[in-house]
Amino acid sequence: MGRDAKRAKQARRDKRRRKEDLGLDGVPPLFRAGFVRVAAAWDRAVEAGLMADGAETKYHFTPDGGVLSVAEGRSGQVLVNGERLTPSVAERLRREMPLLAGMISFYEDNQLAGRGLAGAPEDGVMPLAPPRGPDPMPALDEQALAEAQAATAVLVRQGKVAEPVGAMVIPAPRGIGVLFAVGGRDGELYVNGRALTGQWSEELRAKVPELSSDLDRLQAMRAEWLDSPPEDRTLALAGACTDPNCHTPH
Template sequence: MGRIKKKRVERDARRQPGAQAQAAPPFPQAEVERVMRLWDRAIDTGLMASGADVKYHFTPDGKVLSVAVGRSGQVLANGERLTPSVAERLREEMPLLAGMVTFYENNQLAGRGLDGAPQDGVMPLLPPAGPDPMPAVDQEALAAAQAATAVLVHQGKVAEPVGAMVIPAQRGGVLFAVGGLDGELYVNGRALTRQWADTLRSEVPELASDLDRLQAMRAEWLDAPSQDRTLALVGSCTDPNCHTPH
């Protein structure tokens, strides 16, 4: 943000406990200036108030993730609302900060804003964590979800479920999500309304966060002009336990 003191940004960029001064990576000045312009635009368009508290995270490869809470209480990232599509794009653009993007996305879904966020500054390079063990797919639950989705195909609401997202639960149960020809998001054979999402949470409580993310995605779809969403879920799940396409 052009209205943020540059010295403060440079100072916080080098806050890495235990790091030696000579080991600090070069300050990504060009990228910071680009992000500052994005925040200036967010202020000009009314997304956030001037002078709002902004946190920023850097990686040794020069990527910058800057976050704030907007006027509506929604989390903003690099001057944009942190919608599911924006979160996915940021994870692709800055893989070393993918976990941080997911942290703020989860905070957004829980209404926690920036609570619990780590200190501003350079994020150390951590060894990649291995994925959790893949849960066995509950074949009975999967078959029931596929049968319910087949009804939607017969009704002309869903194409053959190419690109379906399948998320199994460790203790049994599954989410089978497909994008509709009408722009709707269907899970286990029904549109993901709030009531249906609450029912699914009671059936597979350990997948509640996945349902939150799907609900946010559906809301984003419904805000846009209706279009064929047959392949919209392909690549939209970063959880290693998520199967897509199907």
């Protein structure tokens, strides 16, 4: 048997041992139900071909019994609890497990940067964050907002966008520039009056570099929308941003 084959065999043995270490006998009762659900989800992901059997899996727990398990899929995409970490999945998980919202955002940012599981903390119970007040809301650039609203009003007159109820308004942290995002009747995502194509995204990134990560999230959301048949997205952005920097609904 060649050296590479021996290493692969040993890696499989080590992975089986790690799985045995994470068996229910070693899991506190508080986390067992969640652990069973996650294990079944990973089995389905393997059967569907999303991930390789024996892939590295991270487990994070919260004091209230929440279980977040993360792995890297065959395509390099981050998988969470057996699902692709799309923007809609990330938002749903943040609502379901608010104590792990920061961890979910960490993996989402890693995915956007192509880092997979790099830099992830060790498995285990995540400590509760100390209570803190809300972050101060950044100043809103009223002129930039008015320009974005005027551009969006053109879309309304063209029939592409309904009245911008539920628009996502994201001001730049230092108060210069704003992103005004709305869902279109045609299934498109419009930001500051134009469809968020790659070219328009780069132009906006140059104008408001502080909001580059927000543009990344909006681009990922648009890509997810375009994967499904067009539908009226008028209210799709309402409540879709959990960042305190968001003004939504508008």
